[in-house]
Amino acid sequence: MAKSMIQLRQDAERQRIEAYQVTLRRVTAVPRPAPNFERAIEEACRGFARRAIRDGALWRPKLKTRDPARLRLAAARFLYARYPVSAALEAIWLDSSGLNADEVALRKAWYVAAARSDSLYKAGANAWLSRKEVHCFVNVVGDFTFEEAFWLAIARSCTDDPGLATRLARTKIARTPRGEIAFWREVARFFCGHPTSREEIDDLCDYLGAMHRRDRAYSLKGRTLVSLRRQMVEWHRDIAAIERIEALRRRAAGKGQQAQGPAWDGSRLEDWDWEPSAKEAKAHGERFFVRQLRTAEDLVAESRAMHHCVSLYAAKCIAGNASIWVLRRKALGKIERLLTIELDPQNRAVQVRGFGNRLATAEERKIVERWAKARGVVLRA
Known part of the structure; x- marks a missing residue:
C-alpha cells in the first residue's frame, strides 16, 4: 500500500534527525591551545x-x-x-x-x-613633565589612559581641585600632539583658572587648535572665557562663510566637475614686492608687498581682520569679474595689514580701503601708486 504524503514527510523528517544525530556523535571538541x-x-x-x-x-x-x-x-x-x-x-x-x-x-x-x-623623571619624562607632575603621573589612581594620566598630572600641578583636573584630563586636550605641549599646557592652565564644562572645553579646544595651526605665536595671555566664547562664535561664522564660498566655487565649476584645488583662477597679474632704501625705510628690513587673495579662507580672514565686507565679493572673484589684492608691511619680524584693493577685469582699481573701510593714507597711496605703475594698474584720481 502506497504511503500518503503525510507519512512520506514524516519519514523524511525522521531520516534528517537520525543523520544529524550521527554527525553530532562524530564531532569532537577542538582542544584549546x-x-x-x-x-x-x-x-x-x-x-x-x-x-x-x-x-x-x-x-x-x-x-x-x-x-x-x-x-x-x-x-x-x-x-x-x-x-x-x-x-x-x-x-x-x-x-x-x-x-x-x-x-x-x-x-x-x-x-x-x-x-x-x-626615577621616571631621569628616564626621559623630564622632557615634558616637572618632578611634581612625574610624581602625580606615576601615582595616578583610576581608569585613565596613558594620555589622560599624562594630562591629569599637568592639570594637578595647576589646580588643587582633583575634580577639575580629572575633567580636563578627559577632554580633547589629552589627544593633542605631545610635540605641542607648550601651547596646550598653557591651555590647561587657562581652564584651571577659568573652569567650565567638559563639553565647552572640547568646543573651545577645536577653536584654539585652529588658531594655533594658523599662528604658532598664538597665546592665551590676556584672554578671558567670555572673549574666547565670542571669538569661537566668530570662527564658526567664518567657517560657514568659507563653506558658502566653496559651494559657489563648486557651482561655478559646473555640475559633476571637481574644483581644482582650493583657489580660483583670479587675475593674471603677478604679486609685487618693494623694499625701501635704507634712507626711506622706517625700520631695518622694512618691506612692502601686494598679494592676490584667491581662496575662501584668505578672503574671510581678511574681512574679519580688516572689519569690512570683502568676503561678500567672493562670487565676483570666482566669476572672474573682480580680483582682491592686499597690501602688507613687514618689519621687525611682524606683518601688518594695510589695505585691501579691488580690481575689475581691466585691472582698474575699484576700491582701496583700510581697516574699517577707511581711505588710504597719503603714505599708503604712494606705495599703491608704485605698485600700480609696476603692474599696469589704473588708479582712480
Missing part, C-alpha cells in the same frame, strides 16, 4: 632584557588565561615590577595598536622605570 608562556616572556624581554630584575626562566605562572596580551603583561610584571604600577602605564603591554614604534618603546621604557622604582 596551552598558554604560550615562552612567547610572553620573549615579548616582554624584547629591548629591555638587561633591565629585568628577575630571570625569565624562573617564571612559573599559575594563569588560566590564554590571552596573549594578558600573558605579556603578567610576564612584564614578573620581569620588572618591584611595586604595583598604574593601569595607565601597564596598558602598553595589553594594546599598542595605533602607536608608532618610537611611542611604543617610550611607553614601555616608562613602565620599566616606574615598575623598577627607578
Whole structure:
C-alpha cells in the first residue's frame, strides 16, 4: 500500500534527525591551545632584557588565561615590577595598536622605570613633565589612559581641585600632539583658572587648535572665557562663510566637475614686492608687498581682520569679474595689514580701503601708486 504524503514527510523528517544525530556523535571538541608562556616572556624581554630584575626562566605562572596580551603583561610584571604600577602605564603591554614604534618603546621604557622604582623623571619624562607632575603621573589612581594620566598630572600641578583636573584630563586636550605641549599646557592652565564644562572645553579646544595651526605665536595671555566664547562664535561664522564660498566655487565649476584645488583662477597679474632704501625705510628690513587673495579662507580672514565686507565679493572673484589684492608691511619680524584693493577685469582699481573701510593714507597711496605703475594698474584720481 502506497504511503500518503503525510507519512512520506514524516519519514523524511525522521531520516534528517537520525543523520544529524550521527554527525553530532562524530564531532569532537577542538582542544584549546596551552598558554604560550615562552612567547610572553620573549615579548616582554624584547629591548629591555638587561633591565629585568628577575630571570625569565624562573617564571612559573599559575594563569588560566590564554590571552596573549594578558600573558605579556603578567610576564612584564614578573620581569620588572618591584611595586604595583598604574593601569595607565601597564596598558602598553595589553594594546599598542595605533602607536608608532618610537611611542611604543617610550611607553614601555616608562613602565620599566616606574615598575623598577627607578626615577621616571631621569628616564626621559623630564622632557615634558616637572618632578611634581612625574610624581602625580606615576601615582595616578583610576581608569585613565596613558594620555589622560599624562594630562591629569599637568592639570594637578595647576589646580588643587582633583575634580577639575580629572575633567580636563578627559577632554580633547589629552589627544593633542605631545610635540605641542607648550601651547596646550598653557591651555590647561587657562581652564584651571577659568573652569567650565567638559563639553565647552572640547568646543573651545577645536577653536584654539585652529588658531594655533594658523599662528604658532598664538597665546592665551590676556584672554578671558567670555572673549574666547565670542571669538569661537566668530570662527564658526567664518567657517560657514568659507563653506558658502566653496559651494559657489563648486557651482561655478559646473555640475559633476571637481574644483581644482582650493583657489580660483583670479587675475593674471603677478604679486609685487618693494623694499625701501635704507634712507626711506622706517625700520631695518622694512618691506612692502601686494598679494592676490584667491581662496575662501584668505578672503574671510581678511574681512574679519580688516572689519569690512570683502568676503561678500567672493562670487565676483570666482566669476572672474573682480580680483582682491592686499597690501602688507613687514618689519621687525611682524606683518601688518594695510589695505585691501579691488580690481575689475581691466585691472582698474575699484576700491582701496583700510581697516574699517577707511581711505588710504597719503603714505599708503604712494606705495599703491608704485605698485600700480609696476603692474599696469589704473588708479582712480
